Structures are given as structure tokens and as C-alpha cells.
Amino acid sequence: MLKNLFRYPTEFFLLALLLGSSMVLYFVFGYSPQIRRYLICLSGLLYWGWSLYYHWRRGDLNLSILVEYLVFALLGVIVLLSSVI
Amino acid sequence: MPKWLHLLFLPHPDNNHRASLLQPGTLALLIAVYLLNQSFISSLSTLRPGILGYSSEITAQKVLDLTNTQRQKNNLAPLVYNQLLEQSATAKAKDMFAANYWAHNSPGGKVPWDFFNAAGYEFTVAGENLARDFQDTDTMMRAWMNSPSHRSNIIHQKYQEIGIGVVNGILNGVKTTLVVQHFGTPLVPLVPQEVSTGTVLSAAPVTDLAPQIHPLINPLLLTQLVGGLLFGLILVVLVIDAWHTVNKGHHRLTGSTLGHMGFLLIIFLLLILTRQGTI
Numbered sequence: 001m002l003k004n005l006f007r008y009p010t011e012f013f014l015l016a017l018l019l020g021s022s023m024v025l026y027f028v029f030g031y032s033p034q035i036r037r038y039l040i041c042l043s044g045l046l047y048w049g050w051s052l053y054y055h056w057r058r059g060d061l062n063l064s065i066l067v068e069y070l071v072f073a074l075l076g077v078i079v080l081l082s083s084v085i
Numbered sequence: 086m087p088k089w090l091h092l093l094f095l096p097h098p099d100n101n102h103r104a105s106l107l108q109p110g111t112l113a114l115l116i117a118v119y120l121l122n123q124s125f126i127s128s129l130s131t132l133r134p135g136i137l138g139y140s141s142e143i144t145a146q147k148v149l150d151l152t153n154t155q156r157q158k159n160n161l162a163p164l165v166y167n168q169l170l171e172q173s174a175t176a177k178a179k180d181m182f183a184a185n186y187w188a189h190n191s192p193g194g195k196v197p198w199d200f201f202n203a204a205g206y207e208f209t210v211a212g213e214n215l216a217r218d219f220q221d222t223d224t225m226m227r228a229w230m231n232s233p234s235h236r237s238n239i240i241h242q243k244y245q246e247i248g249i250g251v252v253n254g255i256l257n258g259v260k261t262t263l264v265v266q267h268f269g270t271p272l273v274p275l276v277p278q279e280v281s282t283g284t285v286l287s288a289a290p291v292t293d294l295a296p297q298i299h300p301l302i303n304p305l306l307l308t309q310l311v312g313g314l315l316f317g318l319i320l321v322v323l324v325i326d327a328w329h330t331v332n333k334g335h336h337r338l339t340g341s342t343l344g345h346m347g348f349l350l351i352i353f354l355l356l357i358l359t360r361q362g363t364i
Contacts, residue, residue, distance in 0.1 A: 005343060015344060019351045026355055033218070047348050051340060060338060064109070068340040071112040075319075076352040078116060079312040082123050083359050 011054045018046045036084050044077035094322055096329045102337055106322050107345075119315065126307060143264055145171070145249040147222040152239055152247065152266070155230060159240045164268070170248020173204035174265040177213070178252035181263055185256060189213060200267070207272040212238040214266040217256070220306070225264060244268040309356060316353040320346065 005012050022043040029035040051069035055061040088099075093111075096102040105111050153163035177200045181187060190196050197213040214235050219225035229235040238244070250265040327342045 004341060012343070015347060019347055023351055023355060027358075043351075047344075051344065054341065054344065062338070065338065065340050068109045068112075071109045071116070072340070072345055072348060075112055075116050075119075075315075076348060079119065079315065080352050080355055080359075083309045083312060083356055 008054065008057060011050075011057060015047075015050050015054075018050060019043070022046070033084050037081060040077055040080045040084065044073040047076070048073045094325065096326060096333075102330075102333075103339055104322050104326055106319065107326060107339075115315065119311070122311060123308065142220060143222045143225065143251050143262060145251050148226070148249045148251070148264065148266065149247065151222055151226040155226070155239050161240060161242055162245075164247040165245060167206070167246040167248050167269070167271075169204045169206040170201075170246055170267040170269055171250065172248065173200040173206060174213075174248045174250030174267040175252060176200050176203065176250070177267070178250040178263040178265045179254075182252065182254040182256055187215070187217060187256065189215065197267075201269065206269060208269040209272055210241075210243050211267070211269040212241065212244065213268070214238050216264040218261050219264070238266070238268055241268065243270055245270045245274075309359070312356050313353065316349055316356065320349055320353065323349070 022039060026036060026039050029039065048066075048069050051066065052061065055065055091097060092100045093105045095104055100108070106115075149164070149166060156163055177197065180191060180195065180200070184191055184193060186192050198211065201208060201211055214229060216225045216229065219228070229239060246269050248267045248269075250267075251262065252265075253260075253262050255261070256263070323342055323346050327346070330337075330342065
């Protein structure tokens with residue numbers, strides 16, 4: 001697992017940047033549930049997009065992996081959306 | 086440990102060295118179960134409001150008590166409850182539901198003072214605090230006290246009276262509770278006797294524009310608890326999966342465990358740090 005982190009540092013840095021920015025923006029826009037909902041959906045989409053890029057770079061991009069990321073992203077988005085009034 | 090449990094949580098040759106819980110089919114099933122659970126919570130809130138409901142535990146009495154507690158901490162006299170201010174605060178909350186807005190000034194051009202005047206309250210100084218989506222009074226009061234403008238209304242030394250409107254209804258398609266505090270100092274000054282006895286009030290009832298609901302369990306907290314437990318479980322299984330993979334050196338064609346852990350960890354943090362309410 002850590003081997004991949006050192007082999008693809010740029011990709012994982014990009015992921016950390018995407019997720020970190022989403023988290024910061026989530027709190028910055030804490031006053032607006034509507035903007036929070038958009039941010040949650042965008043984060044899920046970005047995570048899925050990152051998986052495309054990461055596995056394309058690794059050379060093992062295939063349908064089953066994309067479905068796996070899609071399901072993880074959906075789970076995160078649905079659970080978080082239901083907690084934002 | 087039964088084999089099905091082992092396969093669900095731990096990597097094994099029979100589950101292709103990947104815990105069944107982390108496989109897309111099982112995760113899709115979890116999503117379906119979660120959505121079903123949310124529908125159940127939502128339906129129960131509507132059909133059996135005594136068990137679950139959207140309405141908050143906020144009452145005018147609690148808001149008054151906490152407001153005066155804050156004033157006493159700042160060596161200020163407690164505010165006297167005024168029925169006219171209660172009428173204007175309740176009218177403001179109802180107007181926000183009716184005109185579907187969330188602001189001090191309405192889209193039609195009404196300003197807070199219009200509600201004071203309509204209720205027949207003549208004042209020298211007046212102010213308004215708003216809050217929505219809070220489930221309990223303590224959290225709402227903390228949010229107000231953390232906001233300089235709201236705090237200054239609560240501990241304004243010139244205010245003598247207060248009226249509070251707590252109204253449940255549907256705003257922008259979302260069931261919620263609006264709380265309006267109207268502060269004022271009457272044009273005719275209060276006599277000292279009134280000030281000393283005025284803190285006793287008949288607590289204003291919560292107005293419901295939607296059916297009356299007194300929930301035993303807070304549905305938002307229940308949702309966060311179920312979601313938190315679900316993510317906690319998946320995160321633990323991911324950690325076990327990562328440990329197992331590193332130790333056994335299995336090569337599998339799956340998504341990045343580290344990536345999934347990062348994503349779920351952020352979602353988990355947002356879930357437990359999501360605060361209720363807007364002011």
C-alpha cells in the first residue's frame with residue numbers, strides 16, 4: 001500500500017489536495033446547506049475522476065475497478081447528503 | 086468464527102483475497118439498505134411522529150432562560166418577556182415560511198421593524214436574531230454567542246424586553262424549525278416593579294405550520310449515527326485489508342485501499358463534524 005504511495009506521489013498528493021480542499025470548502029460554506037450539497041456531490045465526482053487518472057497512470061484501468069470506485073463514491077455522497085439538512 | 090463472517094470481514098482465497106464487505110456488490114447492497122433505512126426513518130417521522138420527527142426540542146422558555154443566563158453572566162438585567170414582541174417574532178417566522186425566504190428583510194421589502202409595528206409594539210431601540218435547522222437550544226445559543234452580531238443583540242445593555250417565535254414548517258422544500266428573537270425597549274419605559282417581576286412568563290407554545298410533532302428520537306442524529314457506524318466499520322475492514330495485503334503480499338486487481346481510506350476518512354470526519362443549524 002505504502003509502496004504505491006511512494007511510486008505515485010503526484011497522484012496521491014493530488015488526491016490529498018482534492019479531499020483537503022473539499023473539506024475546507026465544506027466548512028467555509030457551512031452557512032449554506034445548498035452549497036454543501038453541491039460540494040458533497042462534487043467531491044464524489046472528483047474522487048471517481050481521480051480513480052480514472054490514477055489507474056490510467058498505473059496501466060490497470062478496467063471496468064471492475066471503475067465500478068468499485070463508483071460504489072465507494074456513491075456510498076460517501078449518499079450518507080453525507082442525508083446528514084445535511 | 087463462522088466462515089461467512091470471516092469472508093465478510095477478512096481476506097481469504099474464497100473471496101479472492103478481498104473482504105466481501107469491500108466488494109462492489111456488497112457495497113451496493115449496503116447503499117440499498119441505507120436508503121431503505123432512510124426511507125423508513127422519513128416515513129416513521131410522518132406516520133408516527135411520537136417516535137421520530139423533524140421538529141426540534143427548542144421552546145421559547147428555553148431560549149428565554151438561556152438568553153437571560155448569558156445576560157446575567159455579563160452583569161446585565163434579565164429581559165422581560167413581552168407578548169407583543171412574541172407576536173411580532175412569530176409573525177416574522179410565519180412570513181418567512183409563507184414567502185419562502187431566510188433573511189432579515191423579505192423579498193417583498195418588509196423589514197423587521199414592520200413586524201414590530203404590526204404587533205403594536207412601540208420601541209426606542211429594537212433588534213432581531215434568526216436561527217434555523219437547530220435541534221436543541223444549547224447548540225443554537227452557542228452559535229449565536231459565537232457570532233458577534235447575534236451576541237451583541239443578546240447582551241445589548243439597552244434592550245429591556247424580548248419576544249420569541251418558534252415555528253415549525255417547510256422552507257425551500259425542507260422541513261425545519263425557525264426561531265426568531267425580537268428584542269426591544271418600549272417607548273414608555275418599564276417601571277422598576279415590572280422589571281423585577283417580568284421574567285415570569287407563560288411560555289410561548291411552538292407554532293406548527295406542519296402537523297404537531299414531539300419526537301422522542303432526533304432523526305438527524307440517528308442518520309449521523311447509522312452513517313458513522315457504517316463508515317467506521319468499512320474503515321476498520323479497509324485497515325485489516327491493507328495490513329493483510331502488506332503481510333501476505335497478495336496482488337489483486339482492485340482499487341487503491343489507501344485512496345478508499347482517504348476518501349472515507351474525510352467523509353467520516355465531515356459526518357461527525359457536521360454541525361446543525363444556520364444563523
